[in-house]
Amino acid sequence: MRVLFTVMPAAAHLQPVVPLAWALRAAGHEVCVASHPNMAEPINAAGLTAVPVGRVEDLGALMRSAAEDPVLEAITTSLRTDxxxxxxxxxxxxxxxxxxxxYYPTRPQEDGVRPMVDDLVEFARAWRPDLVLWDPLSFPGPVAAxxxxxxxxxxxYGLDYTAWARQRLHELNSxxxxPVVEDLMxxxxxPELExxxxxxDEELIRGQWTVDLVPPGLQLPLDLPYVPLRRVPYDGAHVFPEWLRRRPERPRVCLTLGLSTRKFLAVDSAALIRDLLAMAAETDADFVATLDASQLRSVxxxxxxxxxxDYVPLELxxxxxxxxxxxxxxGTFASAVAHRVPQLVPGPGEGGDRLAFAAYIHERGAGLMxxxxxxxxxxxxxxxxxLLHDPGLRxxxxxxxxxxxxxxxxxxVVPVLERLTADHRG
Structure with a gap:
């Protein structure tokens, strides 16, 4: 069968799906990965066929704009969260x-047509995939399907906040x-669907089913069809550094704040980095810190x-x-678990999966928050x-x-996807 993946234009969104794409290809299926043009190179570097669609997007500007969007605020407020x-x-x-x-602009007359949607639909109609596997933040995927x-x-690959929001809306209306709560999503x-x-319909938000990379025990309580999938760490194609081939003479500690922190939280992380380096200076261990020049400038x-x-592949x-x-x-959590490394998460911020993963690590006794x-x-x-001396954490x-x-x-999971595709294909 032909399988089309669609992903948001960020490496952190491509990396979780690469092992499944490889498995599908190894089973004899054709695979393409569609994303914005700036993702073509990392998709190709993963040994996969890239389909550039739409235009390059500034995700930082998108997040800043979304933070001030009254329509998005109204959608959230309507859910009456705790x-x-x-x-x-x-x-x-x-x-x-x-x-x-x-992908669904709240001011369509001002924001204009999103070329990603049209390009993806055009490609899907020409290539005719049997299965579209879409990033939960790549909302044109089901439209193309x-x-x-x-x-x-x-x-x-993270907690299913979108499905939670849909369930919450239906609970309020049941x-x-x-009072009837309007479905603002x-x-x-x-307008874009028309x-x-x-x-x-709900499938255009939640899919016909969901392939779930979230570890057991961390999922939100949702009554949806999930197909569990082991998250196999992948962080790109690299040359094995010579210095990593030698066994360290004393304990080695990895210190990383992730690529997204560099892009969106560089200012907020400066104080944390200073504290981390002060801690490292007083610890009998060698630290490898994946920090770039902008993060080190003020420390x-x-x-x-x-x-x-600047960067070291975690799998190495x-x-x-x-x-x-x-x-x-x-992704960092999954890599640490795969290699049995105790984890410390200091000061995880709200508004994403980081707090949930940190709490899970702490509760499961595999590290500290x-x-x-x-x-x-x-x-x-x-x-x-x-972390270095407590055998319980190990x-x-x-x-x-x-x-x-x-x-x-x-x-x-490949045979499961083959069966579900046969059951759901139009």
Whole structure:
């Protein structure tokens, strides 16, 4: 069969799907990956066929614009979220809906036509995939599938905030005698769907089913068809560095704040980086810190036991490490679990998966989380000592690793996708 992946224009959105794309190709299926033009090179570097569609988008500008969008605020407010659960609200408001507005503009007359939608539909009609597997933030994916009669499903690499929002809306509207809550997401989708000859239904937001990369026990409580898939770490094609071939003489610690932090949170992370380097200076270990020049500019002197490198692939670095300090990203979490490395997440921010992953690591005894208001050089130093010397955290890491191995690998999921495609294809 022919399988079309669609992904948002960011490496962190491509990397989780690459192992499944490889597995499909190894099983004899044709695979293409469609995204914005700036993703063609990393898609090709992964050994996959790229389909450039639409135009290059400034995701930073998109997020800033979405933060001030009254329509997106109205959609969120209509859900009447628990005021105590700011992470759930903010993740949906500032993360999910930002991408939603990229493809379903809330001011269509001002923002104009989105070429990504038209280009993707045109390609799907010409290539005629049997299955479209779409990034949960690449909302044109199901529209393209409809246009060519393909089956389609989301690949959920983080918590399913969109499906949660849809369930929340239906719960509010099922209260006997309660007021009807207008479906503002459907209303925002209406003009674009009408333009391409489609009519709204839930599958255009939630897919016909969902391939789920979220680890067991971390999923939101949702009654939807999920296909569990083991997250196999992949962070690009690289040359193995010579220095990584030598066994370290004392404990090695990876320190990374993720690529997204560089793009969107560089100013907010400066104080954290200073505290991390102060902690490293007083720890009997060698640190490899994936920090670029912009992150290091305001932190002063780098301690002699810290090697600050712009980038090191985690799949090569982590097998040599005794611990990792990171921002709570799902990809970094999965890499640490795959290589059985205890994790420390200091001050995870609200509005995404980072807080949820950090809490999960802590609760499962595979590492530690420090609340944002408690982060200091002292608390970091105490936590690092535990990370390096507490055997209980190592046992917790082993348990998480066992949980990971219990989830079907990509090659085991391919027959499931073949069957579901046959059942759902138009």
């Amino acid at each position: 005021p105590e659960d700011l992470n759930l609200r903010n993740a949906f408001r500032y993360y999910q809906l930002a991408a939603f507005s990229l 409809r246009a060519c009669g393909a089956a389609h499903a989301r690949i959920q 209260v006997p005698g309660g 459907a209303a925002a989708m209406g 333009r391409v000859g489609e009519v709204f 002063g002197t780098v301690p002699p036991n810290v090697s600050a490198l 670095l982590l097998p040599t490490c005794s611990a990792i300090v990171h921002h709570g990203g799902g 420090i609340e944002r208001e408690d982060v200091s050089a002292d608390t970091l130093r105490e936590s690092m000592a535990r 046992r917790g890491t082993d348990r998480l690793h066992d949980d990971l191995l219990a989830v079907p690998a990509p090659r085991e």
